[in-house]
Amino acid sequence: MPHDGDHDHGRKPELSPIALRVRALESLLVEKGYVDPAALDVLIDTYETRIGPRNGARVVAKAWTDPGFADWLVRDATAAIASLGYAGRQGEHMVAVFNSPETHNMIVCTLCSCYPWPVLGLPPVWYKSMPYRSRAVIEPRVVLREFGVEIPDGRQVRVWDSTAELRYLVIPERPAGTGGWDEERLAELVTRDSMIGTGLARMPA
C-alpha cells in the first residue's frame, strides 16, 4: 500500500510542500478521531484496483449484443447498470446516451468534475482540467480533434453538462466487422474515452 511508503521517513526525506501538508492533516484528523486510517486504505484500494472503466466496457458490450438490455438502459440506466453489479457513490442516477450516425455524445462537468465512478472509476486529469471544462461546451469539435477524433459535419455533436446528480455514460457505436463476437471480446474494444465521448470504440485488429 502507498500508505506504508508514505510513512517510511528514512527513504523519502524530500517531500513536496503539498505532500507534507496532506501528511500533517492525516495525522491530525486521525489523532482527533475523525478518521480511521484503515478506512483510508480501503477507500484508496477500492478506486485504485476495484472500480474502473472495465465495468463500463461490460455495460457497453452487453448493450451491443442484447437489445433488451439496450432498451432497459434507455428506460432506466441506473437499474440496468445495477443488474451488472455497478452502483453506488457517484452513480446513483445514471443516464445512458447512445451514439448514432446522426449524433455524437460527449460528457463534461463544467462546474466541478462530476463523473460516473461505478462504471468508469476516477476521472483522468484532463477531464478535471480547466481546458476541458472550459472548452467542451463552446468548441466540442476542436476539443475532439485534440483527441484525434473528427466528427463529420453532417453528424450533430451533443454535449451533456453534468450539473445535477445525474451521471452520464456514452454508449459508443459498435464497430463494423464484429458480427458474432461475444461480450467479452467486444468489451476489449470499448475504451474509457469512448464512454466519455472523447473517443470512439476501437476497430477490430
Place this chain on the structure above:
Amino acid sequence: MNGPHDMGGFTGFGPVRPEADEPVWHADWEPRAFALVLAMGMTGSWNIDTARHARERLPAMQYWRSSYYEMRHHALLLQLIELGLITAQEEETGRMSVAPAPVKRVARSGMIPAILAAGGPSDRPGTRPQGFATGDVIRTRSDNSDGHTRLPRYARGKRGEIVAVHGMHVFPDSNAHGHGEDPQWLYTVRFGARELWGKDTRDEVCIDLWEPYLEPV
C-alpha cells in the same frame, strides 16, 4: 455566485492534454488527499452541495493554479476550520491542541463498502406540482446571486427545450447554505449552440436544471 469554478465557455486555458495509459494517481500524496476528503465527508459534517460551495469559494487564482487534488485539499481545510473541527494552528503543526468536536459518524474500514454502495441519492418524493413537461420551451433566469447555484453562467438568460423530466431532487441552491433540501423538479434542457454561443451549427448542449432556474416562454 460567479466563481472561478464556473468554467464553461472560457478560452485561454490552452489545449486538452490527454495522457496515454494514465495512472490513477500522479503522486503518493494524492490518494491520501482523496481518501481524507471522502472519509471526512462520511462524518456527516457537511453535504455534497456545501462541499462544492467550499471549492467555489477558494480564491480564484488559487482555484485555477491548483491541481485537482490540491484544490480538494484546500477546500477541505476551509471546511474543517470553518466548522471548528480543526484550528488553523493545528493544521500548521499537524498536532491536536483543541479537543475534537463531536461528529455524527466515524467511518471505520469495515463500513466503507456499504457506505460506497449506498451512495447519496438526491431524488426525493415529490409533492410540488410539476411546472414543465417534455417539449416545453423555457428561458433560464439571469441572476447574479452571491450563493451556490448549478445554473452555469454560460446558460443564463438562454432559451432551451425540456427534453427529460427526472422527478424531484435536492435543490443545491438551498442545501449548500444549510437551508434544507427544498426538493425541486429537475429537468434536462437542450440548448442550441447557436443560442448559447451565436455559432452557426446544429450542435447542442444539454444541461440538468432545477425548476427555479426556469421561466416559461
